[in-house]
Amino acid sequence: MTVNETLAQASNAMVYGAITTFTSSMVAYSISLAKGRRLETLETSAQRTNSSHQVRMGSTDTLIKPAVSTSVSVDGDLGQGRRAGNIGLALTWLGAILLGLALTFRGLSVGRWPLGNMYEFSLAAGFAVSLVYCVMSLSRDLRWLGLFITIPVLLDLGSAITVLYAESAQLVPALNSYWLLIHVAAATVCIGAFTVGAALSGLYLVAQAAEDRITNGLAPGRSAAIAQRVPPADRLDLMAYRIHAFMFPIWTFAVIAGAIWAEAAWGRYWGWDPKETWAFITWVFYAAYLHARATAGWRGRKAAYIALAGFSAIIFNYFIVNIYVQGLHSYSGL
Amino acid sequence: MRIALILLFLLALASVPGSIFPQRGTSPLRVNEFLKDNPTSGRILDQLYMFDVFASPWFASIYLLLFISLMGCVLPRAVEHYKEMRSYPPAAPKNLSRLPVHLQWNSNTPAEQAILETQVAWKKRGWRVRTGDDWISAEKGYSRETGNLLFHLSLLVLLIAVGVGGVMGFRGTVIVREGSGFANNVTQYDTFTSGRNYSADKLPPISFKLENFISSFQRGGQQNGAPREFYADLSVKDDPSATPRAFRVEVNYPLRTAGITVYLVGHGYAPEFSVRDAAGNLLWQDAAVFLPQDAGFTSSGVVKIPDTVPQLGLQGYFLPTVSADFSNGPVSEFPAADDPGVYISAWQGDLGLDSGLPQSVYRLDTKNMKRIGMQELAPGETWTLPNSGVTVEFTGYRQWATFAITRDPAKGWALGAAIAAIAGLSLSLLIPRRRAWLRVTPAAGGGNLFEVAGLSKTEAPGLADEISHLAELVNTKKENL
Numbered sequence: 001m002t003v004n005e006t007l008a009q010a011s012n013a014m015v016y017g018a019i020t021t022f023t024s025s026m027v028a029y030s031i032s033l034a035k036g037r038r039l040e041t042l043e044t045s046a047q048r049t050n051s052s053h054q055v056r057m058g059s060t061d062t063l064i065k066p067a068v069s070t071s072v073s074v075d076g077d078l079g080q081g082r083r084a085g086n087i088g089l090a091l092t093w094l095g096a097i098l099l100g101l102a103l104t105f106r107g108l109s110v111g112r113w114p115l116g117n118m119y120e121f122s123l124a125a126g127f128a129v130s131l132v133y134c135v136m137s138l139s140r141d142l143r144w145l146g147l148f149i150t151i152p153v154l155l156d157l158g159s160a161i162t163v164l165y166a167e168s169a170q171l172v173p174a175l176n177s178y179w180l181l182i183h184v185a186a187a188t189v190c191i192g193a194f195t196v197g198a199a200l201s202g203l204y205l206v207a208q209a210a211e212d213r214i215t216n217g218l219a220p221g222r223s224a225a226i227a228q229r230v231p232p233a234d235r236l237d238l239m240a241y242r243i244h245a246f247m248f249p250i251w252t253f254a255v256i257a258g259a260i261w262a263e264a265a266w267g268r269y270w271g272w273d274p275k276e277t278w279a280f281i282t283w284v285f286y287a288a289y290l291h292a293r294a295t296a297g298w299r300g301r302k303a304a305y306i307a308l309a310g311f312s313a314i315i316f317n318y319f320i321v322n323i324y325v326q327g328l329h330s331y332s333g334l
Numbered sequence: 335m336r337i338a339l340i341l342l343f344l345l346a347l348a349s350v351p352g353s354i355f356p357q358r359g360t361s362p363l364r365v366n367e368f369l370k371d372n373p374t375s376g377r378i379l380d381q382l383y384m385f386d387v388f389a390s391p392w393f394a395s396i397y398l399l400l401f402i403s404l405m406g407c408v409l410p411r412a413v414e415h416y417k418e419m420r421s422y423p424p425a426a427p428k429n430l431s432r433l434p435v436h437l438q439w440n441s442n443t444p445a446e447q448a449i450l451e452t453q454v455a456w457k458k459r460g461w462r463v464r465t466g467d468d469w470i471s472a473e474k475g476y477s478r479e480t481g482n483l484l485f486h487l488s489l490l491v492l493l494i495a496v497g498v499g500g501v502m503g504f505r506g507t508v509i510v511r512e513g514s515g516f517a518n519n520v521t522q523y524d525t526f527t528s529g530r531n532y533s534a535d536k537l538p539p540i541s542f543k544l545e546n547f548i549s550s551f552q553r554g555g556q557q558n559g560a561p562r563e564f565y566a567d568l569s570v571k572d573d574p575s576a577t578p579r580a581f582r583v584e585v586n587y588p589l590r591t592a593g594i595t596v597y598l599v600g601h602g603y604a605p606e607f608s609v610r611d612a613a614g615n616l617l618w619q620d621a622a623v624f625l626p627q628d629a630g631f632t633s634s635g636v637v638k639i640p641d642t643v644p645q646l647g648l649q650g651y652f653l654p655t656v657s658a659d660f661s662n663g664p665v666s667e668f669p670a671a672d673d674p675g676v677y678i679s680a681w682q683g684d685l686g687l688d689s690g691l692p693q694s695v696y697r698l699d700t701k702n703m704k705r706i707g708m709q710e711l712a713p714g715e716t717w718t719l720p721n722s723g724v725t726v727e728f729t730g731y732r733q734w735a736t737f738a739i740t741r742d743p744a745k746g747w748a749l750g751a752a753i754a755a756i757a758g759l760s761l762s763l764l765i766p767r768r769r770a771w772l773r774v775t776p777a778a779g780g781g782n783l784f785e786v787a788g789l790s791k792t793e794a795p796g797l798a799d800e801i802s803h804l805a806e807l808v809n810t811k812k813e814n815l
Contacts, residue, residue, distance in 0.1 A: 003555075167556040173564050177586040242795070249759040256752045265586045267505065267597040267738040269745060270496070271360055272388045274353035284346040288339055290763070295335045313346075325353060326364070 007109035008168035014102035015123065018095045019157050022130075022150050025091035028084045029146035033229050036081030036144070042224060045232030046211035085143030089134075092146060095153070096130035103127060109168045115184040116171045118322055122160035124185075126153045128192025136196070136243075144230045148199040159319075179261035186254035187279075191314055193247045194286075198311035200240035201304040207233040208301055237300065241293055244307060248286050255279050274327040278317035285310030338407065341400040348396055352387035355379065359388065401490060408486045415479045422464035423473040426771040430787035433771075435801040441810035442781045445774040448810055452772055455807040461770065470772040472804075478792070481761025488755035492748055499744035504528035504537075511604050511621050511734040515543035518594070518739070532741070538592035542568040543578075547733040549601060551669050559629055559669055566598050566735045583737070593741055600736035602626045603633050605652045605676050605728060612723030617642055621732040624652045625696055630666035636698045638685050645685045646719075647698045648726065650678030664710075676728050679708040680719050767791040770804050784810055 103123055107114035114120045133149045136142055171180075203226070210227030213220060220227075230236065258279065263269040270276060289306040292298035321327070356364035365385045369376040383390030430436055441448075445468045453463045453470050461472040506526035510516050518541060520526055520534040528534060546567040552560040564585055569578040572591050583589050589596040604621035611617055617639055624635030630653075637648040655668035656675040664677040683703030686693065693699060709717040711728040718725050768790040777783040786808060788801035 169552060169555060169557045169560070170562050172561050173585040176584075179586075245763045249756055249763060252759055253756050256756065259752070260749070261586075263745065264588060265597070266599070267588070267595060267740045268742070269748060272349075272352055272357060273360060277349050277353040281346045281349055284342050288342040288346075291335060291339050291342070295339060297336070298339065321353065326356075326361070 003168050003170075004109040005168075007105045011102045011105035011109060011168070014098050014105060015157065015161060018098035018102060018126070019154065019161070021091050021095040021098060022154050022157070025088045025095060026147060026150040026154060028088035028091060029143070029150060032081035032083075032085035032088055032143060033147055034081070035084065037228055038144075038231070040232060042210055042214050042220060042228055045207075045234075046214045082143070085146065088146045088150075089137060089143055092130055092137075092150065093134050095150075096127060096134050099123060099127040099130065099157075106168060110170055112171055113181050113185075115180055115188070116169075116175055117166045118164040118318075119160050119166040121184070121188065121318075122156050122164055124188045125191050125195075126156045126160070128188050129153050129156070129195045130192075132189070132192045132196050145196075145199060145203075148203060149196060152195050152199070174265060177261060177265070179257060179264070183254060183257040183261050186250060186257055190247050190251045190254055191318070193243055194251075194311055194314060197240055197243040197247065198308055200236055200243065201307040201311075203230050204233055204236035204240055205301060205304050207231075207236055208304075237304070240304065240307065244286060244289060248290060251283060251286065255283055274321050274325045275317060278313060278321050282310055282313040282317065285313055335407070338400065338403045341396060341403060344396050345400060348393050349387065351384050355384045355387075357387065358385050397493070401493060404486055404490070408483055411479070412483050415476075415483060418479075419476055423462060423471045423769060425464070425466060426469040426471045426773055430771055430773050430785045433787040433789050435788040435798050436785065437787070437802060437805045438783060438785045439810070440777050440779075440781050441784055443784075443810040445782055448774055448782075448784070448808060449772070452808045455809070456770070456804060459804070459807070461804075468774045472770045473768070474770075475765050475767035475791075477761050478765040478767045479762070481758040481763075481765065484758030485755050485762055486758075488751045488758055492751035492755065495744040495748035495751055499529075499742040499748065501529040501531045502744065503740065503742040504532050504534075505738065505740045507599070507736055507738050509623055509734050509736050510542075510544045511623065512544050512547050512732040515541060516737070517541040523739075538594060539573050540571065540592055540594070541574070542570040542581075542589075542596070544735055545569055545580075547601060547735050549670070549733065561669070564598060564601060564735075566601075566737075593743070595740050597738045597740070598735055599738045602734055602736075603631065603652050603654060603671065603674075604732045604734050605635075605674075606730050606732060607637055607648070608727040608729055609637070609639055609646070609648075610725050610727075611642065617646075617724070621734075623696075623734050628665070629669065630655070630657075631669040632664065632666040635696055638687070638695075638698070640685055640687055642724070644682050645687075645703075646724065647681040647685055647700070647703060648678045649681065649698045649700075650676055652676050652731065671731060674713060674731055676711050677708070678711070678717075678726070680706050680726070682706050682722075766797070768797060768800070770801055772804075772808060784808060 103114045103120070106120060106123070115124060129149060130153055133142065133145065206223045207227040207230060210220060210223040211233050213223070227233075231239075258276070259269040262271065262273075262276075285306060289303055289310060292303040292306050356368055358365050368385075369380065372379075379385065383392065387393055427433075431438070449465055449468065449470060453465050456470065456472050457463050459474075461474045462476070463470060463472045465471075504527065506520075506523035508516055508523050516522055518537045518539060520537065526534070544566055548563065548565040548567070549561070550563045552558055552562055566583045568581045568583055568589065570581045570589065570591065571578050581589050583596060583598045585598055588598070602623070602625060604623045606621040607618070608616065609618040618637065618641075622635050622637045624633035626633045633652040633654075634650070635652070636650075639646040639648075651664045653664055653666035653675050654671040655666050655673050657665050657667040659665075681698060681700055681703040683700075686699040686702060706722075707717075707720050709726075711717055711726075713728055713730050716725050716727040768788060770788045771786065773785045773787075775783045775785075786801060786805040788797055788804070790797045
């Protein structure tokens with residue numbers, strides 16, 4: 001089958017449009033953050049986090065009072081920055097739609113799913129990150145998170161159009177399977193959601209540092225500049241946990257779908273190919289994160305570092321293993 | 335749990351060298367290359383099992399410890415969970431207003447009637463209910479712990495299935511040329527590894543012939559030369575007496591029969607030569623398998639002709655598309671056979687076949703041989719070797735395919751365990767364990783005070799909504815305070 005050049009070029013145009021849109025969106029979110037302050041002071045957050053930690057220090061089997069009481073609203077409130085935040089969110093939606101169209105046109109230009117090389121994976125990952133964020137925004141106010149989502153999306157798209165770019169073309173036979181959609185799409189959605197999770201865990205560490213300084217009677221440091229513009233540490237920690245806990249079974253599924261595909265393609269379901277090894281390492285890190293959050297002495301900051309280590313393993317697997325390590329998963333298209 | 339955490343980190347750390355150094359299990363040739371290039375460090379790394387990470391004793395000891403710790407944690411919890419499933423939730427606490435979700439109202443409904451009706455309504459909603467004189471204590475979400483236990487037990491089954499598959503199965507590879515066949519017999523394999531408990535004479539007696547191999551490649555553009563299609567058309571006999579049936583094996587679409595699976599894993603070219611002596615008698619005629627060296631399928635190989643005096647060897651390259659540019663030596667421009675040609679050198683002397691040492695069929699041992707000439711040939715061309723009058727005719731080429739043939743009797747178990755693991759994981763992460771209470775106390779100004787409260791054992795959203803819904807099921811006339 002030949003390549004429809006018109007559609008392929010339309011796809012490229014959409015990608016450039018998405019990059020422009022996400023850049024504007026990032027600027028809007030920055031203005032929004034610069035102007036906004038949340039209602040609850042850092043002092044109050046620090047007090048509440050401390051008291052909830054004391055309650056939670058008990059054995060894991062006792063019933064515990066949740067950190068978030070239903071009677072107190074601690075959602076981020078951006079106050080004056082709200083209008084800029086609204087513009088940022090609208091632009092993120094637009095960027096996500098443009099990326100979705102770019103992927104659709106790319107797929108139509110060659111009559112297959114657009115998941116055949118690193119350029120296409122990167123577009124799909126950018127789409128997944130922005131879509132996960134937009135969908136989460138439907139049920140809660142996440143404008144404060146927008147800046148920390150658009151930055152990784154732009155880094156991802158920037159690397160896609162510069163170093164990873166591959167012309168629209170047919171697949172190598174090894175990828176010619178319906179498992180491509182199941183395995184790669186599941187993995188891509190996970191990467192998208194884990195990016196959001198990593199942003200939340202990173203923000204949690206900053207907010208916790210700011211609250212700790214106040215608890216210890218120190219002057220609010222540089223971390224306070226960010227901490228007073230995002231929700232309190234305990235809230236960030238909980239959000240990060242929920243997204244990781246929701247995605248972990250899906251990540252497990254993505255790895256197992258890959259194993260089923262490997263059985264059909266290579267004659268064994270697990271062979272410690274470098275890509276498989278790093279998918280396993282990622283899985284172990286996130287499993288450790290979920291265990292750490294239920295282990296006294298590990299929850300909080302240590303758990304957040306484990307989640308970030310899991311995300312680093314994903315990034316390593318994507319950029320280093322795909323490009324520099326010889327293995328069966330050599331589909332970078334470079 | 336702390337020990338399990340540390341072991342998990344050790345396991346992740348221990349698998350890292352397996353992705354950095356080449357592994358014998360997946361790429362034995364690259365291991366040999368590494369050892370040749372780094373003799374000293376290579377030997378030390380080898381002694382540390384760095385080329386067999388996933389079969390090393392230290393890797394095994396980490397995962398065995400992990401599973402022992404897992405068993406030590408899961409088995410007592412399973413017993414405890416079983417007891418909990420058969421018992422009732424604890425009595426309602428005295429002071430419900432201290433709980434995270436708390437609702438209260440006054441009503442004249444008598445306590446006994448409300449308790450009786452509410453417990454029926456709550457039970458219908460799937461809550462496990464215990465009642466006292468003026469209270470109800472209810473709990474829901476036991477499947478969280480069930481799922482947790484299912485997940486960890488599935489991991490154990492998965493590990494056992496991996497082990498059993500290794501012991502009871504086999505894996506072999508074989509190169510088959512177009513027009514040639516393969517019978518499932520251990521002597522026909524190029525490589526064959528089997529588990530301790532698999533005896534090679536249990537191989538099912540299937541056979542197949544490679545009728546036709548089809549390959550196509552991307553022409554033009556950035557990905558010029560990238561593979562696009564491979565098919566191997568086989569005629570398969572499921573047992574020696576069966577009538578042959580046609581089957582097309584593709585990448586991703588293996589042949590599954592008689593408990594074994596036949597995969598297409600590679601392909602290449604086999605140039606055909608006819609070698610005759612000065613009198614025109616045929617010395618050798620066949621297609622010799624040449625192994626691809628690069629993306630353009632420049633293929634190298636040898637032909638050994640032991641039945642002449644002195645013995646004769648041909649060594650060289652097959653190029654599917656001869657390049658016009660010779661600055662890099664004989665290199666094929668494109669992987670498809672658009673303009674095939676061979677570059678061969680002829681050697682005379684002792685092939686060393688009688689030395690008793692095993693020899694590669696792809697390499698000429700030129701220790702006791704002398705090179706007598708070099709020639710470029712297009713299909714149909716004949717080269718008369720200097721001195722002897724022997725002629726070498728390059729008559730054409732055939733394609734060949736590599737098949738991997740495997741048997742893993744435990745893979746169904748592994749798949750079942752993996753599916754159970756995902757199901758267990760989803761239950762344990764998505765279902766919250768929560769409790770709810772109702773307490774009815776006489777109010778100061780007459781009538782009764784109704785209190786409903788809830789508590790989640792885990793950090794899950796939606797508790798407040800669920801509890802207020804339970805409160806609505808308490809059939810009283812509500813006057814919120």
